[in-house]
Amino acid sequence: MIGMSDEDQLKALRKRIDSLDEKILELISERAQCAQTVAQVKQKSLPAGIEPVFYRPEREAWVLKHIMELNKGPLDNEEMARLFREIMSACLALEQPLKVAYLGPEGTFTQAAAIKHFGHSVVSVPMAAIDEIFREVAAGAVQFGVVPVENSTEGAINHTLDSFLEHDMVICGEVELRIHHHLLVGENTKTDKISRVYSHAQSLAQCRKWLDAHYPNVERVAVASNAEAAKRVKGEWNSAAIAGDMACELYGLSKIAEKIEDRPDNSTRFLIIGSQMVPPTGDDKTSVIVSMRNKPGALHHLLQPFHNNGVDLSRIETRPSRSGKWTYVFFIDFFGHQHDPLIKDALEKINDESVALKVLGSYPKAVL
Numbered sequence: 001m002i003g004m005s006d007e008d009q010l011k012a013l014r015k016r017i018d019s020l021d022e023k024i025l026e027l028i029s030e031r032a033q034c035a036q037t038v039a040q041v042k043q044k045s046l047p048a049g050i051e052p053v054f055y056r057p058e059r060e061a062w063v064l065k066h067i068m069e070l071n072k073g074p075l076d077n078e079e080m081a082r083l084f085r086e087i088m089s090a091c092l093a094l095e096q097p098l099k100v101a102y103l104g105p106e107g108t109f110t111q112a113a114a115i116k117h118f119g120h121s122v123v124s125v126p127m128a129a130i131d132e133i134f135r136e137v138a139a140g141a142v143q144f145g146v147v148p149v150e151n152s153t154e155g156a157i158n159h160t161l162d163s164f165l166e167h168d169m170v171i172c173g174e175v176e177l178r179i180h181h182h183l184l185v186g187e188n189t190k191t192d193k194i195s196r197v198y199s200h201a202q203s204l205a206q207c208r209k210w211l212d213a214h215y216p217n218v219e220r221v222a223v224a225s226n227a228e229a230a231k232r233v234k235g236e237w238n239s240a241a242i243a244g245d246m247a248c249e250l251y252g253l254s255k256i257a258e259k260i261e262d263r264p265d266n267s268t269r270f271l272i273i274g275s276q277m278v279p280p281t282g283d284d285k286t287s288v289i290v291s292m293r294n295k296p297g298a299l300h301h302l303l304q305p306f307h308n309n310g311v312d313l314s315r316i317e318t319r320p321s322r323s324g325k326w327t328y329v330f331f332i333d334f335f336g337h338q339h340d341p342l343i344k345d346a347l348e349k350i351n352d353e354s355v356a357l358k359v360l361g362s363y364p365k366a367v368l
């Protein structure tokens with residue numbers, strides 16, 4: 001391109017981009033046709049009236065990982081995987097439009113998690129409470145639900161853990177989301193006149209030190225979600241909301257302070273709940289609930305089989321069981337799939353020792 005004017009160089013490069021786009025278009029269409037044929041094959045082998053399982057989280061995890069392994073740049077792996085996430089989302093929607101319930105209203109981090117996991121081609125349905133998401137999935141009104149389960153700053157989301165005790169639900173995926181909170185106001189609020197700040201209790205807690213330092217005398221009001229907080233301040237005078245980017249955009253608010261979470265690595269883990277068990281991918285996690293008799297050494301007995309079989313635990317959470325005073329249930333997450341022989345063996349031993357053991361599911365470790 002030596003000797004070419006800038007203008008000519010741009011023209012030539014854009015011509016090349018146009019022709020690459022045409023090829024990409026053709027390839028994406030060919031991929032989509034393949035997915036349509038996959039749908040026919042999935043349907044073919046089943047008796048009439050039985051709905052096939054179109055969504056295959058284990059396959060999607062593999063596709064994303066494969067792309068990240070092959071990627072040579074200049075786009076980084078996550079960026080490339082996000083693009084492929086959307087292509088797969090659109091392909092899957094051709095096979096079957098998925099409906100996913102999340103903790104609403106629109107603009108919550110849970111909605112952001114749903115889109116991060118399934119892509120934009122799913123129909124996402126807001127629910128008012130965590131329990132409603134479980135019920136909606138159990139009733140078959142949606143195929144999947146997305147619920148928050150733990151935050152790196154504030155710990156377990158107890159509503160979610162308790163809902164697992166009440167509903168038979170299979171965990172078929174996890175999503176991790178970096179949580180950035182901003183202080184948001186509507187157009188009627190002057191930044192020096194803020195007398196009240198709304199947010200979800202978890203978000204207020206995640207920004208506690210920042211609020212103490214910058215707005216020590218401002219009233220903190222906990223509401224059902226940070227999207228709800230954003231919605232409220234839109235029409236209110238002299239109040240601010242703590243919420244994320246999606247809620248900020250959705251309600252047309254302005255940011256008066258960005259990334260105000262006390263810990264820069266603040267992140268939340270979400271679970272995908274549904275009714276289908278997921279086959280192994282080689283890089284999986286498993287979640288179980290175990291209830292133990294309250295006798296000395298109970299926890300030690302419970303953990304011993306994991307230790308003996310070299311199973312790597314990633315989380316253990318205790319909740320009071322609802323069925324008897326002073327009995328406890330443990331929520332345990334570990335690496336590996338329930339079909340792995342060593343894990344199967346550990347679970348059998350734990351089953352013998354415990355009052356009850358329930359495997360909530362094995363699922364691919366979050367790829368993105």
Ligand SMILES: C=C(O[C@@H]1C=C(C(=O)O)C=C[C@H]1O)C(=O)O
Nearest residue numbers: 035038054055056059088091092
């Ligand atoms: C095409 C398939 O169906 C769905 C779409 C996928 C894709 O677009 O790559 C992957 C897994 C499934 O969720 C498949 O099962 O291979």
